[in-house]
Amino acid sequence: MSTTEAPLTPGPSVADGDADAPREVGRRRRIVRRLIGNPLAVISFAVLLVAVVVAVFAPWIAPYSPEQTDFARTFAPPGTSGHLLGTDDLGRDVLSRLILGSRASLEVGLLAVATALVVGVPLGLASGYFRSLDAVISRFTDLLLAFPFLILAVGLAAIRGASLGNAAVAIGIAQIPGFIRLVRSETLRLKSLDFVTASIVDGAGDLWVLGKHVLPNATSVILVQATVAIPAAILGEAVLSFLGLGIQPPDPSLGTMLATAQQFAARAPWTAILPGVTIMVLVLAFNIFGDSLRDALDPKGSRS
Amino acid sequence: MTITPLEVDHRSGSGSGSILEVRDLTVTFTTESGTVSAVDHISLDLREGEIVGIVGESGCGKSVTAMSLSGLLPRSARTAGSVRLHGTELIGAKEPVLRAVRGRDIAYIFQEPMSSLNPVLTVGRQISEVLQVHERLSRKLTRDRVIELLTLVGIPSPLQRIDNYPHQLSGGMRQRVMIAMAVACDPKVLVADEPTTALDVTVQAGILDILRELRDRLGTAILIITHDLGVIADIADRVVVMYAGRVVESAPVDELFARPQHHYTAGLLAASPAPGRHAGTDRLQEIPGLVPVLAVQPDACTFAPRCPAADAQCLGSAPPLTSDQNALGLLPGHAFACWHPCGKPPTSAKELKP
Amino acid sequence: MRTYLLNRAWQSLLTLILATVVVFLGVRALPGDPALALAGEDRSPETLAAIRLQYGLDQSIPVQFGHFVNNILHGDLGTSIRTGTPVSSMMRTALPVTLQLAVFAIVLATIVGVGAGVVAAAKRGRPAEWVANGLALIGLSVPHFWLGLVAILYLAVATGLFPASGFVPFTENPVENLHHILLPVVILGTGLSAVIMRQTRSATLDALSADYVRTAKAKGLRPSAVIGRHALRNSLIVVVTIAGLQLGELISGAVVTEQIFGLPGFGKMTLDAVFQRDYPVIQAVVLVTATAYIAINFLVDLLYSLIDPRIRVGGEAA
Numbered sequence A: 001m002s003t004t005e006a007p008l009t010p011g012p013s014v015a016d017g018d019a020d021a022p023r024e025v026g027r028r029r030r031i032v033r034r035l036i037g038n039p040l041a042v043i044s045f046a047v048l049l050v051a052v053v054v055a056v057f058a059p060w061i062a063p064y065s066p067e068q069t070d071f072a073r074t075f076a077p078p079g080t081s082g083h084l085l086g087t088d089d090l091g092r093d094v095l096s097r098l099i100l101g102s103r104a105s106l107e108v109g110l111l112a113v114a115t116a117l118v119v120g121v122p123l124g125l126a127s128g129y130f131r132s133l134d135a136v137i138s139r140f141t142d143l144l145l146a147f148p149f150l151i152l153a154v155g156l157a158a159i160r161g162a163s164l165g166n167a168a169v170a171i172g173i174a175q176i177p178g179f180i181r182l183v184r185s186e187t188l189r190l191k192s193l194d195f196v197t198a199s200i201v202d203g204a205g206d207l208w209v210l211g212k213h214v215l216p217n218a219t220s221v222i223l224v225q226a227t228v229a230i231p232a233a234i235l236g237e238a239v240l241s242f243l244g245l246g247i248q249p250p251d252p253s254l255g256t257m258l259a260t261a262q263q264f265a266a267r268a269p270w271t272a273i274l275p276g277v278t279i280m281v282l283v284l285a286f287n288i289f290g291d292s293l294r295d296a297l298d299p300k301g302s303r304s
Numbered sequence B: 001m002t003i004t005p006l007e008v009d010h011r012s013g014s015g016s017g018s019i020l021e022v023r024d025l026t027v028t029f030t031t032e033s034g035t036v037s038a039v040d041h042i043s044l045d046l047r048e049g050e051i052v053g054i055v056g057e058s059g060c061g062k063s064v065t066a067m068s069l070s071g072l073l074p075r076s077a078r079t080a081g082s083v084r085l086h087g088t089e090l091i092g093a094k095e096p097v098l099r100a101v102r103g104r105d106i107a108y109i110f111q112e113p114m115s116s117l118n119p120v121l122t123v124g125r126q127i128s129e130v131l132q133v134h135e136r137l138s139r140k141l142t143r144d145r146v147i148e149l150l151t152l153v154g155i156p157s158p159l160q161r162i163d164n165y166p167h168q169l170s171g172g173m174r175q176r177v178m179i180a181m182a183v184a185c186d187p188k189v190l191v192a193d194e195p196t197t198a199l200d201v202t203v204q205a206g207i208l209d210i211l212r213e214l215r216d217r218l219g220t221a222i223l224i225i226t227h228d229l230g231v232i233a234d235i236a237d238r239v240v241v242m243y244a245g246r247v248v249e250s251a252p253v254d255e256l257f258a259r260p261q262h263h264y265t266a267g268l269l270a271a272s273p274a275p276g277r278h279a280g281t282d283r284l285q286e287i288p289g290l291v292p293v294l295a296v297q298p299d300a301c302t303f304a305p306r307c308p309a310a311d312a313q314c315l316g317s318a319p320p321l322t323s324d325q326n327a328l329g330l331l332p333g334h335a336f337a338c339w340h341p342c343g344k345p346p347t348s349a350k351e352l353k354p
Numbered sequence C: 001m002r003t004y005l006l007n008r009a010w011q012s013l014l015t016l017i018l019a020t021v022v023v024f025l026g027v028r029a030l031p032g033d034p035a036l037a038l039a040g041e042d043r044s045p046e047t048l049a050a051i052r053l054q055y056g057l058d059q060s061i062p063v064q065f066g067h068f069v070n071n072i073l074h075g076d077l078g079t080s081i082r083t084g085t086p087v088s089s090m091m092r093t094a095l096p097v098t099l100q101l102a103v104f105a106i107v108l109a110t111i112v113g114v115g116a117g118v119v120a121a122a123k124r125g126r127p128a129e130w131v132a133n134g135l136a137l138i139g140l141s142v143p144h145f146w147l148g149l150v151a152i153l154y155l156a157v158a159t160g161l162f163p164a165s166g167f168v169p170f171t172e173n174p175v176e177n178l179h180h181i182l183l184p185v186v187i188l189g190t191g192l193s194a195v196i197m198r199q200t201r202s203a204t205l206d207a208l209s210a211d212y213v214r215t216a217k218a219k220g221l222r223p224s225a226v227i228g229r230h231a232l233r234n235s236l237i238v239v240v241t242i243a244g245l246q247l248g249e250l251i252s253g254a255v256v257t258e259q260i261f262g263l264p265g266f267g268k269m270t271l272d273a274v275f276q277r278d279y280p281v282i283q284a285v286v287l288v289t290a291t292a293y294i295a296i297n298f299l300v301d302l303l304y305s306l307i308d309p310r311i312r313v314g315g316e317a318a
């Protein structure tokens, strides 16, 4: 609802997901303005930006190679000269391992969500748009839901061995149903809107309607879902690697760091605390940004 | 139909004999994109047994006015002015005071009977709730009273209906349940916000009959809000026409239909089918233009952008609500806010008379 | 309501059949000879022949599947190739531990989550909401296995307040049982309560902006009655339906929690099986999990249809 400066101009009618160009630009500007006006959104975005930059340039930023051992200096506490955050049981630099571990976390997060998107979005569109496919895809969704990500990872690890890729695939598969359901209900909603119905009546092809009207208008909800799916995947990777079902040592991963630290936690608490805090900061930043984004996109106005 | 000649000019002080006196009621909302002025210095009176209609296009502030009477607006609303119920000031009153008023002295009926009833509670339960809060009757007496109320509003086989859920009833029945709930504690004022808008034309008449009957039997004062002049012609004694948060005209119903003075009222009447018949859709849309959403109330006639008779004066200062235009041959109690009133009706408008 | 439930029952059954097929094919997707995989260390020709016979591996895939289903229906989930124990008896010892952990965690998470969610919705824009929201966000973002590690480090090892690991069956010593299970329950419950809190909050906010809440206020009800009797009743219906979907998270969470606290439950059994490549056990674990998930979601639907009168008492009037 906009307040007009010139008091006598008529107020705008409610815009409803219409891809009308000037309105769309105004909407984007309003969303960005809402995000910038929200300190939590700005902070979380800054954290994510730093994390991504660090991840991309990790090999250059990390002071040591994450696998470089130094048996003369095992369990050096944080603040030791040369090892800002200390060393672990094999004398490896904790900071370097955190940096490379975060990079692996982000990789798995993106890979998993990409998997879920590539499968989930088309199926969701098809399920919502073609009535004949709805039942089949719904059964498929139910089937996927019956396998929790950890159990999927167990199965995949049993069949193909544990690895970063398999962890990402297991998490991604587990996230497919969420995307299918979301995109399906959004498609159903959009399909009933006037401008889409009109386009269908005008004889537009199904693929054209889906690509031109439905998908572009569904992007915002997909985006929001992706911002909550990435941190979930990061947590999932940590769990799997911790259990030995994901990234394998000596490759650095926040989960494997915690698995090792479990044995030495009493002696070197920082090796147990720092990776956990790193995971939390990453995940928290994604979750806060996702929340802010959802609020900013919500036509009913802010909710947090 | 009795017409109570009533002074509605808001500068004229107390309207004695009124149950509800609204003076200079002003409501603004704080929204993300700034302030929205929804109601601007509205005054009106409601007497015992009187049915007053508020009419105007969607978005002109009718519902906000209704909700503000007993403090039901969200926290983003700022309310100023005065609402007196039997002399007790309600604006700025404490929550417990307002809670005691709601449902007992001022009761509401809303537009959508389906969504306005709780889907997971039986209608009996929802009606008893009001009685339990305000009258503290025993369980048995409460049930008897609920059945009595259901009968009063014309619900067949109330003994079965009392245990039904809203989805088991038809639209008209649901609205009757809403009415039963509203009149449960015998309120002094019944506010009906578009009570028939969501209903079939055939059902509408039945609901209006019930409201009229309640007024006749219980002497309830009714404030009926609608954008349908047909409803007004059917049931109201007096009409208040609102535009963009302001009262632009107010008169006994026959008088208004016979001699509209504000150009907005005239436009409404011209766009409306012959009164007495119910319009199913929003006929008011036929006046070109939209109700503006205002940040600040301007010192101008807010209808000027849509008015055929607008001139510089209309844009330069807001016309006050006046009633002393004897030159126009108006009845007492007819007030309007227009610099260039329509004056005597053109002959063709006579057919509009009910 | 009957048609709704019959429909759901049929859908659940279909999903279960599909899940069984997937699990069956999963083992066949193993690289190489399944008999070799199922045999484990002992690869003598006699053993392999016995396994081929037991699983019908010489026969066509449909016949094998029939065999597979027949065995399951007779309660035969196979035999561990490491210990030679029937998987069904391994389940019988492991499942009660996990069930206790899961049920306690759900109860705790529901109480905390629903309570905090309602407070956050009701106290919108006030400090109480920010606190509840902040805690929920952290609860959602903290890896709970890590929280478990920290809890063991500071609450068990350092102070000795709680045992760091191990399990005592309830039937043996109820007090010790609770003492051992408390920390794992709290750890598993935190993540779940954060999810429930956010769902409750969002559903309650939706309910609070509904027309019937306006009606309730207009009747002169107190805020507590408006929220408790009108908003919460509707929002909990939504929460119940979504809560069923959290079961997957709960199962995954239970596996990790058991691993950290050394509880001899379903999770420990699963992980041991993976690292020992104990395929019959893995196959059974996957199948049992899927079955549990499908069954519980059907029960949630049943519950939902009981608490929502729009389904329980059908029949829209004209």
Ligand SMILES: Nc1ncnc2c1ncn2[C@@H]1O[C@H](COP(=O)(O)OP(=O)(O)O)[C@@H](O)[C@H]1O
Pocket (backbone or CB within 6 Å): A001, B029, B030, B031, B036, B037, B038, B056, B057, B058, B059, B060, B061, B062, B063, B064, B065, B074, B076, B293, B294
């Ligand atoms: N909660 C609110 N926040 C901001 N503006 C509001 C709110 N409720 C109503 N308004 C504004 O107040 C004006 C009057 O609304 P309303 O009284 O509902 O109109 P109607 O005459 O159709 O009942 C509209 O411009 C509307 O946008």
Ligand code: SF4
Pocket (backbone or CB within 6 Å): B262, B263, B264, B301, B302, B303, B304, B305, B307, B308, B309, B310, B311, B314, B319, B337, B338, B339, B340, B341
């Ligand atoms: S004051 Fe002027 S603009 Fe307003 S209704 Fe009268 S003539 Fe029209």
Ligand SMILES: [Mg+2]
Pocket (backbone or CB within 6 Å): B059, B062, B063, B064, B193, B194
């Ligand atoms: Mg209204």
